[in-house]
Amino acid sequence: MAKFRGAIVVDTEHCKGCNLCVVACPTHTLALHHDVNGKGYHYSYMQNPEACIGCASCGLVCPDSVITVYKAEIK
Amino acid sequence: MELNDIIKEENLVLKKSRLLTDNVMHYCPGCTHGVVHKLIAEVIEELGIQEETIGVSPVGCSVFAYNYIDIDWAEAAHGRAPALATAISRLHPEKYVFTYQGDGDLASIGCAEIMHACNRGENIVVVFINNAIYGMTGGQMAPTTLLGQVTSTTPYGRDAKLNGFPMKITELLAQLDGTCYVTRQSADTPAAVRKTKNALKKAFQNTRLKKGLSFVEVVGTCNSGWKMSPVDANKWMRDNMFKKYPLGDIKDV
Numbered sequence: 285m286a287k288f289r290g291a292i293v294v295d296t297e298h299c300k301g302c303n304l305c306v307v308a309c310p311t312h313t314l315a316l317h318h319d320v321n322g323k324g325y326h327y328s329y330m331q332n333p334e335a336c337i338g339c340a341s342c343g344l345v346c347p348d349s350v351i352t353v354y355k356a357e358i359k
Numbered sequence: 360m361e362l363n364d365i366i367k368e369e370n371l372v373l374k375k376s377r378l379l380t381d382n383v384m385h386y387c388p389g390c391t392h393g394v395v396h397k398l399i400a401e402v403i404e405e406l407g408i409q410e411e412t413i414g415v416s417p418v419g420c421s422v423f424a425y426n427y428i429d430i431d432w433a434e435a436a437h438g439r440a441p442a443l444a445t446a447i448s449r450l451h452p453e454k455y456v457f458t459y460q461g462d463g464d465l466a467s468i469g470c471a472e473i474m475h476a477c478n479r480g481e482n483i484v485v486v487f488i489n490n491a492i493y494g495m496t497g498g499q500m501a502p503t504t505l506l507g508q509v510t511s512t513t514p515y516g517r518d519a520k521l522n523g524f525p526m527k528i529t530e531l532l533a534q535l536d537g538t539c540y541v542t543r544q545s546a547d548t549p550a551a552v553r554k555t556k557n558a559l560k561k562a563f564q565n566t567r568l569k570k571g572l573s574f575v576e577v578v579g580t581c582n583s584g585w586k587m588s589p590v591d592a593n594k595w596m597r598d599n600m601f602k603k604y605p606l607g608d609i610k611d612v
Binding site: 289290291293298300301302303304307308325333338339340341343344345346347348349350351352353354355356358 | 362364366370371372375383386388390393394546552588590
């Protein structure tokens with residue numbers, strides 16, 4: 285059982301759907317959404333939020349800095 | 360544990376740097392420039408030198424770099440960023456001056472400027488993005504294009520007899536005595552991004568210590584120019600670019 289839970293918030297309007305965060309995620313939390321944003325990009329979202337460990341790999345590789353990462357200890 | 364319990368200010372791990380402006384970057388999805396802009400902004404923020412840093416933006420895709428990082432900037436003519444940075448750094452020796460250049464700008468048009476800036480050992484940081492192509496003008500061959508690589512001006516692949524060999528400019532510059540820190544990094548994986556950030560931080564600290572010119576090459580992708588998806592471009596870079604341009608510190612005095 286993981287000791288930490290993470291969560292991300294994506295600035296969906298500024299996401300360009302490059303898919304780099306999806307590939308970088310070690311726990312397969314992320315995916316590109318079926319819907320598109322105002323510019324027509326399939327934005328990134330947490331498809332599997334329970335799997336997120338808050339490692340921030342997605343935020344590190346994001347070229348547009350649209351990902352904010354949170355991490356909390358499970359009490 | 361609900362998501363609302365995790366998404367709180369005290370649990371924050373990573374957020375957009377305060378120095379990055381709200382302008383949407385004009386770069387293509389997945390472009391390495393975005394990652395390196397972010398790292399430069401984070402390094403300047405962490406070192407607390409926002410007011411003392413002056414960037415020199417080049418000609419190329421990153422020509423609008425001044426729109427994205429909230430510091431003082433100057434815009435140089437094509438390839439002449441090291442010359443302009445020399446002037447700024449000599450007039451303001453207490454400032455942190457850096458140039459941000461691509462491979463067409465630095466290795467081709469500005470080859471003489473970077474050579475002599477390195478040879479003089481100017482107290483500046485040079486960030487060099489090597490994506491083996493002229494990205495902005497439509498994917499033409501650059502000096503760093505690999506042998507056999509297809510570009511819009513080498514449609515049958517780069518041929519050594521006709522086009523010469525790929526140029527390892529970073530190794531050339533490492534031989535000059537004016538450079539104090541020469542390194543080649545990448546930004547394709549979280550680990551590589553962290554290493555690049557450390558390299559950039561070290562480069563700016565060298566400026567503080569007045570050690571000479573620090574040169575940070577970042578091997579990057581141009582997925583539009585290479586005609587690939589961003590993920591495929593990163594894989595192609597790992598499979599092909601890293602053989603010719605191996606990562607790591609080349610010189611550290």
